[in-house]
Every structure is written in C-alpha cells, then in structure tokens.
Amino acid sequence: MPEKRISIHATRYDPEHDKEPRLQTYDIPFSDESMVVLDALNYIKSHVDGSLSYRWSCRMGICGSCGMMVNGTPKLTCSAFLRDYWPRAVVVQPLNNFPLIRDLVIDMDDFMHKLKSIKPWIIRKQEIPLGAGEHRQTSDQIDEFRQFSECINCMLCYAACPVYGLNNEFLGPAATALARRYNLDSRDEGLKQRLPVLAESEGVWECSFVGECSVVCPKGVDPAKAIQQTKLDTTMRFVLPYGNRE
Amino acid sequence: MSTSEANATPREYPWRMPANWWTRSRHYFWYIVREFTAVPLALWLLWLLVEIKRAGDGPARYSPHGSAPFVIFSVVVLLFSLYHSFTFLSLAGSILHFKLLDRPVSASVIVMSQFAAWAVASGVIGFFLVWLGR
Structure with a gap:
C-alpha cells in the first residue's frame, strides 16, 4: 500500500533575497492520524528544509506562539489536525494583518x-x-x-x-x-x-x-x-x- | 503609505489589506451586507422627509408618491431594515450585561426581550398610524 502523503504549501520570504512572499510546496508523509499542521512544519524543518522559519513552543494550545493562517483561517497550528484537510493540500501562511519578518514569522x-x-x-x-x-x-x-x-x-x-x-x-x-x-x-x-x-x-x-x-x-x-x-x-x-x- | 507600511522596518514585508477582503469569508460578506443595509434605509428616510414636507402643503395638493419603482424600492428597504434590525437585536445579548435579583441575566433572555420589545413597539406604532389615518 502506497504511503499516505499530504502537500503543505508554506509561505517563504527571505527579506534579503525576496521582493515579496511566495508559496513553496512540500510533499511529506502523513503517517499518523494525530499529526497536526505544526507537526508537518516540524517534519519539513527536520527532514526537508531546515531554513523554514516559524514560531512554536508548547505544542498544547497554551503558549499561543504557533498561530498561523491555515487554509485562510487563523488557527493554532498545534491544534489543526491534518486529517481535517487531507487529501486536500494545506496552505500555511503567516497571520494576516501583521508585517512579515521571515517565512511564517510575523512582527508582533x-x-x-x-x-x-x-x-x-x-x-x-x-x-x-x-x-x-x-x-x-x-x-x-x-x-x-x-x-x-x-x-x-x-x-x-x-x-x-x-x-x-x-x-x-x-x-x-x-x-x-x-x-x-x-x-x-x-x-x-x-x-x-x-x-x-x-x-x-x-x-x-x-x-x-x-x-x-x-x-x-x-x-x-x-x-x-x-x-x-x-x-x-x-x-x-x-x-x-x-x-x-x- | 499605510500605517502598517510606516511601522514596518525596511526588511519587513508590510501587510496590505486586499480590496476584496470581504469576499474571502462568508462571515465578512454578511457583515458588509449588514453594514450597507443602512445606506438604502437612509435614502428612504430622506425621501420620507420630502414626503412629510409635501404633506404640509395640505390634503388637497398632496398625493403620495406611489410609482411602481418606488414601491419596489420601499419593499427592498423594508427587507433590508428587517435584516438590519434582526442582526442588531440578535447581538444585544453580547452587548447588554446586567443583573436581576443579584443574578446575571442570560444572553438568550436579553435577546428575546429585545425582540418582544420590538414587536410591541411595532404594534403600538402601527396601531397609531392606522388610527390616525382613519
């Protein structure tokens, strides 16, 4: 049986090279039904592209650090389950209404x-x-x-x-x-x-x-x-x- | 330059609100509809002032404006005003916050009392309009 996978479109923005933010697509394994969007970002950071920047801390909906736009809606990525989006792709963008520092990191x-x-x-x-x-x-x-x-x-x-x-x-x-x-x-x-x-x-x-x-x-x-x-x-x-x- | 652009340091990418932001969510869309229902309502009320002034000329010279386009416009304005009133009164439970017999009154009771007051007020005003018009 082929491995279940999911596409993550994440905002990338390098202030030293990019004129404006762009989306980059990562196709990653969706191996566990309990995976959340933050897990997907952590997988990308650890196994695919270590340059992806974003904020997170507690992973349990307490610290409030990992807020991002998930398919256009503001969400804590630690409580946004991939199973709720799969097989559709998930678009992860920085929170609306704030200046962007880098990738998914906003200026607060x-x-x-x-x-x-x-x-x-x-x-x-x-x-x-x-x-x-x-x-x-x-x-x-x-x-x-x-x-x-x-x-x-x-x-x-x-x-x-x-x-x-x-x-x-x-x-x-x-x-x-x-x-x-x-x-x-x-x-x-x-x-x-x-x-x-x-x-x-x-x-x-x-x-x-x-x-x-x-x-x-x-x-x-x-x-x-x-x-x-x-x-x-x-x-x-x-x-x-x-x-x-x- | 917008405020967010002014506040952003040169290396930050400033936030720009897209012109079509209100089409990106059903909630935003109905919020804009709610806000804009006030515009035709205001126009109709301005026309009402003109009608009242015309009525001051006396019954012999006054005839109410009753063309088909105006009647249609009035019906549309009525629907808009009902929608505006409904949304406004539905939100009353979030706005009003008071206690009765030392206990907080629940939002649903507040909303129901607002609708009841609306119905009574409409009935009283309707009665007087019919009574005065006889």
Whole structure:
C-alpha cells in the first residue's frame, strides 16, 4: 500500500533575497492520524528544509506562539489536525494583518505595545500588606471575568479582524478583552488608568462588531463581547451624572 | 503609505489589506451586507422627509408618491431594515450585561426581550398610524 502523503504549501520570504512572499510546496508523509499542521512544519524543518522559519513552543494550545493562517483561517497550528484537510493540500501562511519578518514569522511589536498600554495587571490604590492574608473573592466575582482571563495572546483575533487589518491604530480584540478582565476583577482599582486608552476613538469605538475575533478564539474568549460591553460602560460613565465616580 | 507600511522596518514585508477582503469569508460578506443595509434605509428616510414636507402643503395638493419603482424600492428597504434590525437585536445579548435579583441575566433572555420589545413597539406604532389615518 502506497504511503499516505499530504502537500503543505508554506509561505517563504527571505527579506534579503525576496521582493515579496511566495508559496513553496512540500510533499511529506502523513503517517499518523494525530499529526497536526505544526507537526508537518516540524517534519519539513527536520527532514526537508531546515531554513523554514516559524514560531512554536508548547505544542498544547497554551503558549499561543504557533498561530498561523491555515487554509485562510487563523488557527493554532498545534491544534489543526491534518486529517481535517487531507487529501486536500494545506496552505500555511503567516497571520494576516501583521508585517512579515521571515517565512511564517510575523512582527508582533504592535500588539505588545497595545497590550502594555492597557496595563494588564491588578492595579491597587494601596497595596494590601502580605501579612493581611489573601484577597478573597467569591465564585460570582470570579465568574465576572473568568472567560476573559483565558486569553493566551495568540493574536488569532487580530488576524481575523478586518478593522485592525484596515487600521492598525485600532486597539484590537485581545487587548480590550484583557483590559475588561482586569476592570471586572473585584481586586482591581485601575479602571481610570485604562479608560483613556479604551475610550478613545481608536479604542473600542473603532470596532464595528464584525465578530470574527470571537469565532476564531481557540480558548473560547469572546473579545467582541468585551468590546461592546466596554462601549456601553464608557457611554454610561459619560451620560449618567454619577458615571465618573470610581 | 499605510500605517502598517510606516511601522514596518525596511526588511519587513508590510501587510496590505486586499480590496476584496470581504469576499474571502462568508462571515465578512454578511457583515458588509449588514453594514450597507443602512445606506438604502437612509435614502428612504430622506425621501420620507420630502414626503412629510409635501404633506404640509395640505390634503388637497398632496398625493403620495406611489410609482411602481418606488414601491419596489420601499419593499427592498423594508427587507433590508428587517435584516438590519434582526442582526442588531440578535447581538444585544453580547452587548447588554446586567443583573436581576443579584443574578446575571442570560444572553438568550436579553435577546428575546429585545425582540418582544420590538414587536410591541411595532404594534403600538402601527396601531397609531392606522388610527390616525382613519
């Protein structure tokens, strides 16, 4: 019986030699039904072409490093099974909406700046001394923000967002979801520090609710919901007389 | 030069959004349809303002514009406005976030209440239009 094989079309781009990205085809063995797209890239890197560049780390959907466009859809390549595509070829491209550094490696600096701008950590007006014990929360208080805390910064939501693709000044889905995660945390007191970033025109108001960010999220986070709820919150703070109080 | 081109270092290949991006996914396509339903609706509402101004000339001189193309346009606008309203109200569950009796109200209840409010409002407005037109 002939060996089962699959074609991988991967983006190649060498900034020192190529004017623009191109696709290169690799025909590799598809020997194991549990193979994922990342396994295919690793096979190519190890056995066919060691110059292929891409990011990956944990291989278990936790680190968020291996996000790429798989047949035009943003996916974590460690959880995109080849069996779902075979016998068709698989086209692997860098995440949309970001500048390309090399092959499948995108420049994520813009996202890192945006992430830092919303201060994704617990801000206290006055720190509680360690000796005072834990800052306890009820289950209901945790449920308020839990889903937004699942974000792994994989940037699939940015790749799926045409608003960000057209205007990369837009704060974007993941950064807003993480801002909401901290704003909803009963231990946090940093809302007023985050609001100037969230409420500006390139913040949540740039979003026109395409909703694809929530569709592609591999962790079940709903960034579109975070953005719309933040719009409502900022409006209420502006409209209601008591809105600006802490 | 786009922002992404400006931000890219010389050795990076900048991202360029293709003009046909909205045809590349069914979801994007229906998003664009949803957004553009507002355009004919706005045109129809502008025409309504003209009709109201004409009605101000008195019943003797007023005759509503009822040509076949206008009726067809109105029906199309009605369908567009129904689609726009349906998509807008369906998204309400993601937007509204509040508690009732100290428990969060589920998205499905919020969406159903929005549709119920829409039906009641349409019924009330329809009743008054018929009642005033008698």
